[in-house]
Amino acid sequence: xxxxxxxxxxxxxxxxxxxxxxxxxxxxxxxxxxxxxxxxxxxxxxxxxxxxxxxxxxxxxxxxxxxxxxxxxxxxxxxxxxxxxxxxxxxxxxxxxxxxxxxxxxxxxxxxxxxxxxxxxxxxxxxxxxxxxxxxxxxxxxxxxxxxxxxxxxx
Amino acid sequence: xxxxxxxxxxxxxxxxxxxxxxxxxxxxxxxxxxxxxxxxxxxxxxxxxxxxxxxxxxxxxxxxxxxxxxxxxxxxxxxxxxxxxxxxxxxxxxxxxxxxxxxxxxxxxxxxxxxxxxxxxxxxxxxxxxxxxxxxxxxxxxxxxxxxxxxxxxxxxxxxxxxxxxxxxxxxxxxxxxxxxxxxxxxxxxxxxxxxxxxxxxxxxxxxxxxxxxxxxxxxxxxxxxxxxxxxxxxxxxxxxxxxxxxxxxxxxxxxxxxxxxxxxxxxxxxxxxxxxxxxxxxxxxxxxxxxxxxxxxxxxxxxxxxxxxxxxxxxxxxxxxxxxxxxxxxxxxxxxxxxxxxxxxxxxxxxxxxxxxxxxxxxxxxxxxxxxxxxxxxxxxxxxxxxxxxxxxxxxxxxxxxxxxxxxxxxxxxxxxxxxxxxxxxxxxxxxxxxxxxxxxxxxxxxxxxxxxxxxxxxxxxxxxxxxxxxxxxxxxxxxxxxxxxxxxxxxxxxxxxxxxxxxxxxxxxxxxxxxxxxxxxxxxxxxxxxxxxxxxxxxxxxxxxxxxxxxxxxxxxxxxxxxxxxxxxxxxxxxxxxxxxxxxxxxxxxxxxxxxxxxxxxxxxxxxxxxxxxxxxxxxxxxxxxxxxxxxxxxxxxxxxxxxxxxxxxxxxxxxxxxxxxxxxxxxxxxxxxxxxxxxxxxxxxxxxxxxxxxxxxxxxxxxxxxxxxxxxxxxxxxxxxxxxxxxxxxxxxxxxxxxxxxxxxxxxxxxxxxxxxxxxxxxx
Numbered sequence: 037x038x039x040x041x042x043x044x045x046x047x048x049x050x051x052x053x054x055x056x057x058x059x060x061x062x063x064x065x066x067x068x069x070x071x072x073x074x075x076x077x078x079x080x081x082x083x084x085x086x087x088x089x090x091x092x093x094x095x096x097x098x099x100x101x102x103x104x105x106x107x108x109x110x111x112x113x114x115x116x117x118x119x120x121x122x123x124x125x126x127x128x129x130x131x132x133x134x135x136x137x138x139x140x141x142x143x144x145x146x147x148x149x150x151x152x153x154x155x156x157x158x159x160x161x162x163x164x165x166x167x168x169x170x171x172x173x174x175x176x177x178x179x180x181x182x183x184x185x186x187x188x189x190x191x
Numbered sequence: 192x193x194x195x196x197x198x199x200x201x202x203x204x205x206x207x208x209x210x211x212x213x214x215x216x217x218x219x220x221x222x223x224x225x226x227x228x229x230x231x232x233x234x235x236x237x238x239x240x241x242x243x244x245x246x247x248x249x250x251x252x253x254x255x256x257x258x259x260x261x262x263x264x265x266x267x268x269x270x271x272x273x274x275x276x277x278x279x280x281x282x283x284x285x286x287x288x289x290x291x292x293x294x295x296x297x298x299x300x301x302x303x304x305x306x307x308x309x310x311x312x313x314x315x316x317x318x319x320x321x322x323x324x325x326x327x328x329x330x331x332x333x334x335x336x337x338x339x340x341x342x343x344x345x346x347x348x349x350x351x352x353x354x355x356x357x358x359x360x361x362x363x364x365x366x367x368x369x370x371x372x373x374x375x376x377x378x379x380x381x382x383x384x385x386x387x388x389x390x391x392x393x394x395x396x397x398x399x400x401x402x403x404x405x406x407x408x409x410x411x412x413x414x415x416x417x418x419x420x421x422x423x424x425x426x427x428x429x430x431x432x433x434x435x436x437x438x439x440x441x442x443x444x445x446x447x448x449x450x451x452x453x454x455x456x457x458x459x460x461x462x463x464x465x466x467x468x469x470x471x472x473x474x475x476x477x478x479x480x481x482x483x484x485x486x487x488x489x490x491x492x493x494x495x496x497x498x499x500x501x502x503x504x505x506x507x508x509x510x511x512x513x514x515x516x517x518x519x520x521x522x523x524x525x526x527x528x529x530x531x532x533x534x535x536x537x538x539x540x541x542x543x544x545x546x547x548x549x550x551x552x553x554x555x556x557x558x559x560x561x562x563x564x565x566x567x568x569x570x571x572x573x574x575x576x577x578x579x580x581x582x583x584x585x586x587x588x589x590x591x592x593x594x595x596x597x598x599x600x601x602x603x604x605x606x607x608x609x610x611x612x613x614x615x616x617x618x619x620x621x622x623x624x625x626x627x628x629x630x631x632x633x634x635x636x637x638x639x640x641x642x643x644x645x646x647x648x649x650x651x652x653x654x655x656x657x658x659x660x661x662x663x664x665x666x667x668x669x670x671x672x673x674x675x676x677x678x679x680x681x682x683x684x685x686x687x688x689x690x691x692x693x694x695x696x697x698x699x700x701x702x703x704x705x706x707x708x709x710x711x712x713x714x715x716x717x718x719x720x721x722x723x724x725x726x727x728x729x730x731x732x733x734x735x736x737x738x739x740x741x742x743x744x745x746x747x748x749x750x751x752x753x754x755x756x757x758x759x760x761x762x763x764x765x766x767x768x769x770x771x772x773x774x775x776x777x778x779x780x781x782x783x784x785x786x787x788x789x790x791x792x793x794x795x796x797x798x799x800x801x802x803x804x805x806x807x808x809x810x811x812x813x814x815x816x817x818x819x820x821x822x823x824x825x826x827x828x829x830x831x832x833x834x835x836x837x838x839x840x841x842x843x844x845x846x847x848x849x850x851x852x853x854x855x856x857x858x859x860x861x862x863x864x865x866x867x868x869x870x871x872x873x874x875x876x877x878x879x880x881x882x883x884x885x886x887x888x889x890x891x892x893x894x895x896x897x898x899x900x901x902x903x904x905x906x907x908x909x910x911x912x913x914x915x916x917x918x919x920x921x922x923x924x925x926x927x928x929x930x931x932x933x934x935x936x937x938x939x940x941x942x943x944x945x946x947x948x949x950x951x952x953x954x955x956x957x958x
Contacts, residue, residue, distance in 0.1 A: 053309075064226070068221075069215025069216070069217075073397045073398075074479040074881045075480065075880065076479070076882045078880070079881060109215035121213075123213060124213055127209075127844070130688070131396065132218070133447030158889045162888050162889055162890050164889075167450070167886065168448055168850070170853030172892075172894075173850045
């Protein structure tokens with residue numbers, strides 16, 4: 037079947053199998069940041085934004101994304117670069133395989149709630165698994181970013 | 192202890208690949224290898240023990256896009272081990288690429304290679320296999336000398352004498368002791384005896400096992416794999432495929448986590464075999480389910496301890512027997528078990544008069560176990576630390592005080608640790624520090640919070656090693672570039688841990704330059720100097736020292752080239768970072784000029800390679816304390832605070848060391864409270880996805896706080912010891928302790944799930 041889908045601002049028209057998942061469509065179109073960590077919608081690694089909302093691209097048929105606006109980390113480099121350096125300062129990137137999904141969901145969180153509490157951060161990102169960091173360093177990184185925003189009077 | 196201020200070492204430098212990873216750049220295997228490779232899929236046995244009578248793949252081969260289907264009849268008949276260990280491996284050669292005898296549910300039956308995943312899966316569903324189904328041996332307590340033999344084959348081969356006997360289902364067996372245990376136990380005021388049971392746990396690194404293979408432009412087998420062990424992998428493939436090592440190149444890209452799982456060549460042989468046969472690029476990516484059922488999880492162990500002590504709390508004798516479940520194949524079986532005693536017992540060197548440590552490692556018809564962070568020490572420390580907590584509670588002595596009394600201290604010789612000296616040991620300070628930071632006196636008492644909820648705390652100590660003494664080899668090559676920067680080539684594998692960065696920090700410290708001036712490359716069997724690999728907590732300690740040595744050699748060479756340029760003796764030159772200075776005249780030659788000189792009419796390479804190995808394996812030490820809230824109605828344990836103080840010598844990168852500790856603690860919490868590799872009564876795996884096999888989320892771990900007590904290890908680079916593995920060892924005994932405090936019942940089997948706690952409370956009430 038033919039679909040038309042907007043990926044990172046570019047409209048793509050493609051012939052796809054009806055059972056193609058969005059994650060595989062995106063990777064086939066060069067969005068390698070989108071990672072698969074499980075087959076059961078449990079890990080959050082494949083998180084992308086659809087019309088600005090975070091979704092699991094492993095759990096959505098590419099056909100369902102037709103006509104929608106998809107954003108992956110490739111398309112949000114600047115918005116991510118604003119805060120991921122603070123996570124790098126903690127060393128919490130570690131193996132990095134969960135990073136793109138976690139960063140995408142953090143972008144969604146900060147758009148929705150620019151000044152979250154620690155518990156709000158934990159709750160929002162609960163679906164993003166990380167086996168390396170123990171999560172605490174990721175939290176410290178986000179907290180350090182928010183503190184720097186406050187210092188700059190941007191929050 | 193040596194106090195020094197460093198420029199690059201002991202600094203929280205960002206990981207060299209941090210921004211690449213955080214911005215989602217294509218750096219992992221499936222991002223950087225061609226998409227048009229053959230898709231390789233493994234057909235797996237539905238039976239725990241069976242002989243393949245017949246395989247009919249004639250219909251499957253007709254599926255459009257199928258390139259090849261291989262069965263046991265197609266593969267070489269040389270047995271090999273897939274454990275990433277130095278030769279001769281302690282692990283037995285008990286595998287074939289495909290074996291007619293399948294030994295666990297998930298064992299490989301056929302290899303399918305097709306143009307697309309769909310075609311491969313379609314073909315797999317059309318392969319018809321007739322099995323001669325045999326009775327499996329699933330209970331590891333009954334495996335030794337059972338009439339059901341997991342490996343009856345005559346070509347089973349142990350390259351090392353480790354006490355194994357395939358006809359008895361024995362992978363390994365040994366006895367070790369120091370002093371007269373029975374006599375000392377006889378003389379003790381009290382002897383406690385308990386048995387502890389730890390289960391298999393899955394590493395669940397976020398990137399599953401995966402390998403890509405192709406013929407390179409020289410017609411050699413080029414293997415790109417998510418592996419911790421490029422050199423061992425090359426050796427394993429060479430034996431398994433029957434081709435020379437010169438015809439194989441193994442490299443790793445960035446790795447999405449390993450934790451020991453990728454210290455076993457779990458999946459490399461399959462695509463390599465496909466490429467060898469078809470001449471075409473091939474890629475195998477394990478599903479999460481495959482990683483869960485045919486990976487390399489922690490060895491299940493049952494550890495029986497007899498502990499002899501005096502009424503004043505002096506621990507005088509320890510008698511250990513460990514039974515380890517290696518599963519269907521023997522990878523890492525003979526070695527993991529050793530740590531269950533040798534990296535637990537020495538914690539109590541203080542007043543210990545005698546110990547005995549015996550073990551058996553057995554085959555069963557379950558998924559083969561492998562290497563997992565902690566590597567047997569985790570199991571042994573759960574048992575011993577629980578036992579010591581039981582002793583403290585029985586004697587009514589504060590469990591931190593009983594440890595103060597018995598723990599190993601700096602300067603002691605540790606008979607149970609191969610008689611090594613504790614040259615650098617801040618365990619006593621870790622305990623004191625943690626007690627204060629955690630407010631032990633306030634949190635240890637059981638506090639009723641109302642509504643059936645109680646709060647209390649538990650404690651545990653831990654140790655590990657830093658490398659395999661007399662075995663591991665690390666190497667480093669450092670090269671000067673024209674602009675005075677350096678390339679550092681290593682064979683160690685950064686799997687997310689940050690070893691590329693900490694090794695660059697060491698090089699920068701030695702070469703008196705910025706960490707940014709060191710470009711790191713690893714690991715590739717063609718380009719890297721030999722390194723046994725990143726495992727056994729060896730990289731910082733062993734490869735780090737190799738970096739230090741290589742830098743010393745390079746500095747000498749740089750001075751020598753500069754001396755030639757100035758026409759003076761090498762001894763007159765002093766390396767000063769950006770330039771070399773001639774003592775006396777004060778003349779300097781810049782590094783850039785030296786580098787250019789090295790490239791024109793020159794006979795001295797401005798590069799150096801050095802190797803390092805160690806006769807000792809200095810243990811890091813650690814204390815962990817946990818505060819929990821336990822709901823007596825549901826058995827739910829909520830971790831409130833986990834605090835730990837670690838002695839890893841001088842931390843090369845305090846930020847990365849801290850993350851290692853935090854990550855290890857959360858994995859340990861998972862093993863203790865929720866994770867369990869389970870099977871049904873036919874040996875079929877139950878928890879094969881993240882729906883059933885739950886790992887901690889960020890809502891499950893409470894508040895973490897990790898601090899360090901420094902010691903200075905004289906044999907380590909810049910005083911460093913290891914950090915990677917020890918950090919997983921304290922949660923299980925500390926949590927089991929806190930749970931006992933809360934409910935009055937000792938749980939001696941992991942995991943301690945809410946169900947088990949609730950059931951034990953009900954049983955307790957009945958009594």
